[in-house]
Amino acid sequence: xxxxxxxxxxxxxxxxxxxxxxxxxxxxxxxxxxxxxxxxxxxxxxxxxxxxxxxxxxxxxxxxxxxxxxxxxxxxxxxxxxxxxxxxxxxxxxxxxxxxxxxxxxxxxxxxxxxxxxxxxxxxxxxxxxxxxxxxxxxxxxxxxxxxxxxxxxxxxxxxxxxxxxxxxxxxxxxxxxxxxxxxxxxxxxxxxxxxxxxxxxxxxxxxxxxxxxxxxxxxxxxxxxxxxxxxxxxxxxxxxxxxxxxxxxxxxxxxxxxxxxxxxxxxxxxxxxxxxxxxxxxxxxxxxxxxxxxxxxxxxxxxxxxxxxx
Amino acid sequence: xxxxxxxxxxxxxxxxxxxxxxxxxxxxxxxxxxxxxxxxxxxxxxxxxxxxxxxxxxxxxxxxxxxxxxxxxxxxxxxxxxxxxxxxxxxxxxxxxxxxxxxxxxxxxxxxxxxxxxxxxxxxxxxxxxxxxxxxxxxxxxxxxxxxxxxxxxxxxxxxxxxxxxxxxxxxxxxxxxxxxxxxxxxxxxxxxxxxxxxxxxxxxxxxxxxxxxxxxxxxxxxxxxxxxxxxxxxxxxxxxxxxxxxxxxxxxxxxxxxxxxxxxxxxxxxxxxxxxxxxxxxxxxxxxxxxxxxxxxxxxxxxxxxxxxxxxxxxxxxxxxxxxxxxxxxxxxxxxxxxxxxxxxxxxxxxxxxxxxxxxxxxxxxxxxxxxxxxxxxxxxxxxxxxxxxxxxxxxxxxxxxxxxxxxxxxxxxxxxxxxxxxxxxxxxxxxxxxxxxxxxxxxxxxxxxxxxxxxxxxxxxxxxxxxxxx
Ligand SMILES: Cc1cc2nc3c(=O)[nH]c(=O)nc-3n(C[C@H](O)[C@H](O)[C@H](O)COP(=O)(O)OP(=O)(O)OC[C@H]3O[C@@H](n4cnc5c(N)ncnc54)[C@H](O)[C@@H]3O)c2cc1C
Ligand SMILES: Cc1cc2nc3c(=O)[nH]c(=O)nc-3n(C[C@H](O)[C@H](O)[C@H](O)COP(=O)(O)OP(=O)(O)OC[C@H]3O[C@@H](n4cnc5c(N)ncnc54)[C@H](O)[C@@H]3O)c2cc1C
Ligand code: SF4
Ligand code: SF4
Ligand code: FES
Numbered sequence: 145x146x147x148x149x150x151x152x153x154x155x156x157x158x159x160x161x162x163x164x165x166x167x168x169x170x171x172x173x174x175x176x177x178x179x180x181x182x183x184x185x186x187x188x189x190x191x192x193x194x195x196x197x198x199x200x201x202x203x204x205x206x207x208x209x210x211x212x213x214x215x216x217x218x219x220x221x222x223x224x225x226x227x228x229x230x231x232x233x234x235x236x237x238x239x240x241x242x243x244x245x246x247x248x249x250x251x252x253x254x255x256x257x258x259x260x261x262x263x264x265x266x267x268x269x270x271x272x273x274x275x276x277x278x279x280x281x282x283x284x285x286x287x288x289x290x291x292x293x294x295x296x297x298x299x300x301x302x303x304x305x306x307x308x309x310x311x312x313x314x315x316x317x318x319x320x321x322x323x324x325x326x327x328x329x330x331x332x333x334x335x336x337x338x339x340x341x342x343x344x345x346x347x348x349x350x351x352x353x354x355x356x357x358x359x360x361x362x363x364x365x366x367x368x369x370x371x372x373x374x375x376x377x378x379x380x381x382x383x384x385x386x387x388x389x390x391x392x393x394x395x396x397x398x399x400x401x402x403x404x405x406x407x408x409x410x411x412x413x414x415x416x417x418x419x420x421x422x423x424x425x426x427x428x429x430x431x432x433x434x435x436x437x438x439x440x441x442x443x444x445x446x447x448x449x450x451x452x453x454x455x
Numbered sequence: 456x457x458x459x460x461x462x463x464x465x466x467x468x469x470x471x472x473x474x475x476x477x478x479x480x481x482x483x484x485x486x487x488x489x490x491x492x493x494x495x496x497x498x499x500x501x502x503x504x505x506x507x508x509x510x511x512x513x514x515x516x517x518x519x520x521x522x523x524x525x526x527x528x529x530x531x532x533x534x535x536x537x538x539x540x541x542x543x544x545x546x547x548x549x550x551x552x553x554x555x556x557x558x559x560x561x562x563x564x565x566x567x568x569x570x571x572x573x574x575x576x577x578x579x580x581x582x583x584x585x586x587x588x589x590x591x592x593x594x595x596x597x598x599x600x601x602x603x604x605x606x607x608x609x610x611x612x613x614x615x616x617x618x619x620x621x622x623x624x625x626x627x628x629x630x631x632x633x634x635x636x637x638x639x640x641x642x643x644x645x646x647x648x649x650x651x652x653x654x655x656x657x658x659x660x661x662x663x664x665x666x667x668x669x670x671x672x673x674x675x676x677x678x679x680x681x682x683x684x685x686x687x688x689x690x691x692x693x694x695x696x697x698x699x700x701x702x703x704x705x706x707x708x709x710x711x712x713x714x715x716x717x718x719x720x721x722x723x724x725x726x727x728x729x730x731x732x733x734x735x736x737x738x739x740x741x742x743x744x745x746x747x748x749x750x751x752x753x754x755x756x757x758x759x760x761x762x763x764x765x766x767x768x769x770x771x772x773x774x775x776x777x778x779x780x781x782x783x784x785x786x787x788x789x790x791x792x793x794x795x796x797x798x799x800x801x802x803x804x805x806x807x808x809x810x811x812x813x814x815x816x817x818x819x820x821x822x823x824x825x826x827x828x829x830x831x832x833x834x835x836x837x838x839x840x841x842x843x844x845x846x847x848x849x850x851x852x853x854x855x856x857x858x859x860x861x862x863x864x865x866x867x868x869x870x871x872x873x874x875x876x877x878x879x880x881x882x883x884x885x886x887x888x889x890x891x892x893x894x895x896x897x898x899x900x901x902x903x904x905x906x907x908x909x910x911x912x913x914x915x916x917x918x919x920x921x922x923x924x925x926x927x
Contacts, residue, residue, distance in 0.1 A: 211727065211735075384719060389701075390716060391715075395710075
């Protein structure tokens with residue numbers, strides 16, 4: 145059957161009639177590439193900035209045709225009314241977002257979503273971050289340190305130039321250690337090597353918070369399980385609405401089905417079914433490749449022919 | 456006054472034209488086409504204009520059925536629309552999606568001997584006529600009261616309350632979590648049953664009445680109830696956040712790829728346009744054999760939506776009771792059959808089997824009907840040793856949903872039942888335990904119907920009006 149391509153519908157509530165005055169406008173006020181392929185965005189969203197807490201995320205949609213994607217709030221500035229997000233350009237939407245310029249707008253941002261990180265005086269807290277997970281750790285480190293904890297941040301990356309926010313984390317925590325696969329910064333190896341070391345040196349460690357790729361979080365949990373250190377992980381399953389309606393973000397925790405957007409995104413890492421999560425994150429690979437290929441193809445044509453962009 | 460030409464049930468019930476199954480099963484265009492004016496007048500002429508109309512008692516919002524039917528019979532279609540709108544804000548919607556056979560039409564007296572009057576179809580006709588004629592509702596809002604009302608959720612309950620409250624002169628702001636207003640009407644019920652332009656028209660109508668709709672606004676997160684009532688100066692709040700948290704079966708294999716809740720499946724298609732991927736960015740796999748679990752409207756919608764995906768070869772509905780017990784609307788069941796959905800009755804899934812992380816089959820068990828249970832329906836009992844595997848590469852679970860947790864999580868002084876539904880302290884006016892806070896629709900009753908949600912919206916609007924006008 146021939147595919148029907150219809151003009152975009154929906155969103156009549158914003159087209160046609162004049163925008164109601166209270167309509168939220170989400171403008172990009174600053175953007176730069178922090179490490180290769182990871183972009184920092186500062187976005188005007190005063191109402192969300194006012195309520196954001198460490199550990200929370202937003203769901204955004206770039207345009208009428210867009211997918212809704214979740215992104216962690218790495219920083220919020222109540223005074224300026226801005227949110228800072230770090231986006232790793234991995235697929236269609238994140239690549240498209242990485243091409244936004246300062247001054248351009250984002251159609252929809254809903255948030256702050258998810259339950260905030262518990263901020264208490266625990267004692268010694270080890271924060272383990274990898275990839276864009278480091279961005280998520282930044283506000284957590286800041287608040288835990290301010291709450292009187294001794295915070296030890298362990299950051300991992302493949303190579304020095306891929307290490308995100310090192311200075312900021314340094315400023316936000318009591319101590320920082322770095323591991324890179326190639327040894328170009330810190331020690332050569334994995335963050336879990338650093339964690340083993342810290343657990344040996346510091347006793348007791350009262351809590352571990354790990355945010356990063358699933359393999360990393362899983363390895364962290366295996367390590368801390370042996371010494372029964374309470375460990376929180378922030379899960380990133382596929383999401384659509386982010387309000388507990390669709391069930392796409394379900395994960396098994398302690399044998400029970402939980403919804404990461406309303407019950408999480410943080411859970412007790414020792415109870416999370418990581419293989420199940422990994423499997424579900426693989427769910428859309430073929431389609432995402434298709435979407436990305438088509439997008440980059442269109443982009444290339446556009447550059448060659450200088451055709452007007454799709455509205 | 457002129458009487459309709461012929462009365463009584465000598466004229467057969469007029470059936471509205473429908474798109475042919477072959478044509479419609481691959482298209483998202485509306486299936487039922489609706490009456491022509493002549494057909495509507497003929498059908499309306501069958502009404503006996505009962506002095507004590509039973510039909511009205513069957514309608515949750517008590518639409519003045521005999522009056523509007525008489526107006527249709529006389530050709531006064533726009534007056535008929537006005538009559539309906541006195542009690543029903545969304546007739547084009549209810550005319551299409553109400554389970555009429557269990558409500559108004561169930562009680563119609565001519566249904567005792569013959570076929571009941573097609574009240575729903577007439578309601579739809581009148582609303583469509585009004586819309587196509589571009590008629591204004593002519594509703595003059597009352598002078599401004601200076602009171603501000605916040606409505607949480609733009610589903611049928613919220614939209615109805617907003618319309619009534621705006622007409623009473625209040626300043627109304629609807630806060631909606633998604634990027635689109637409409638609630639289930641938009642993300643759940645598919646286009647071929649309820650065209651989007653109808654919902655959009657109704658939303659525009661509200662905006663013309665001065666209602667503001669604030670999208671992307673998740674109450675409980677960006678604002679708490681208390682902030683709305685204090686900082687933002689709202690005099691009352693109506694919570695109409697609908698159902699949430701889809702139920703799953705609790706059987707092995709539910710986290711395999713290819714298993715969806717009906718909400719996710721329908722949202723991907725209806726709200727996010729996944730069937731137009733990659734024109735739109737949200738994907739849905741090219742599933743071929745889809746098994747839908749359940750027997751309600753949601754299951755039927757999921758199955759008929761699945762059938763319309765270009766990749767679909769076979770769509771089955773697996774339901775543990777028999778066809779008589781199916782809760783879905785009769786018309787939907789008939790449409791699904793005509794379009795080629797396979798019905799598997801008296802079977803229940805016991806496990807979902809996978810391969811490389813993907814669904815491969817549903818292991819089912821055959822059932823037989825035993826004694827009636829508390830609901831009066833015969834209880835399905837498993838037949839030991841009857842397991843078999845139904846090949847499928849997607850499973851859509853349509854077992855209904857629980858309550859949306861966000862608001863109750865945030866407002867500890869709001870009383871909820873053990874399942875998280877908001878409890879009312881005065882059901883006549885939809886008032887909760889928290890002062891100034893009202894609630895209605897699926898968040899109070901659990902998954903119910905569009906018209907009952909609208910009825911709650913109406914009651915709440917009256918309750919809120921009295922409340923804010925009393926307090927100073
Ligand atoms: C609570 C939460 C917070 C997140 N915070 C951030 C953040 O701060 N910065 C950031 O860059 N990303 C974050 N993510 C992941 C981000 O949402 C995905 O990278 C994004 O949806 C990918 O969309 P895409 O269209 O660009 O890529 P796609 O084309 O959809 O996917 C490209 C690749 O990314 C993988 N992927 C898809 N969805 C996810 C996901 N939810 N999590 C991990 N991998 C995924 C796919 O399997 C695929 O390999 C977060 C996810 C969640 C659930
Ligand atoms: C697939 C499907 C088919 C159906 N078919 C029929 C049918 O044929 N006939 C029938 O009568 N009924 C049908 N129903 C049931 C009917 O749709 C519901 O009973 C009705 O929509 C409930 O209305 P509501 O206003 O309470 O909530 P909803 O329609 O669920 O709307 C609630 C709205 O609130 C928003 N919201 C939620 N939380 C928040 C928050 N914290 N802040 C802001 N906004 C929020 C949601 O995004 C949503 O837009 C069907 C339901 C489904 C799922
Ligand atoms: S609202 Fe529904 S129940 Fe009431 S008259 Fe109309 S179709 Fe019948
Ligand atoms: S019960 Fe039937 S015949 Fe009587 S008024 Fe109602 S619709 Fe007409
Ligand atoms: S994203 Fe839909 S329920 Fe969590």
